[in-house]
Amino acid sequence: MHFATTDLCDDHAQLLEDGRLAVLPPVFRPFGQRAQFCGRVTTLKVFEDNSLVRATLEAPGNGNVLVIDGGASLRCALVGGQLALLAQDNGWAGIVVDGCVRDSDEINACDIGVRALAAHPRKSAKKNVGERNVKVFIAGVPVHPGDWLYADADGIVVCQQKLA
DSSP, rough: OOOOHHHOOOOOOOOHTTTSEEEEESOOESSSSSSSSEEEEEEEEOOSOOHHHHHHSSSSSTTEEEEETTTTOOOSSEEEEHHHHHHHHHHHOOEEEEEOOOHHHHHHSSSSSEEEEOOSSSSBSSSOOOOSSSOETTTTTEOOOTTEEETTTTTTEEESSSOO
């Protein structure tokens, strides 16, 4: 699917005005081979524990985008090369991490789009703590399971309905 986030914002100004379309702050770095990706949102709320991330990415992605509210932690990574490969192989379109990734070179070799705040070499805990398919806040923007996310070189937008 071809789209431009700039065009989505321009063409849907009313959705921006009433809050059904939101732009995430420009704080995310791109990783992975897909500069552009979109899909229905699956959410996770975790903090410095990626157990649920692995469990979620082990399931078929069906072209969805995994949005991880990691509490903006810069103390460890929630997604690494193995998980990016798992996401690619299971049909996920992309991953947005309000937190860090690691194994940047491995992620960059995967046919998937990834956005994260930064790279960090430390792995996360594995305590099976977190919530799946709940409303999350990514850089202050509410994101719901089932929303649509569009990411490209200009930014990331989230909408309550499919746009493109």
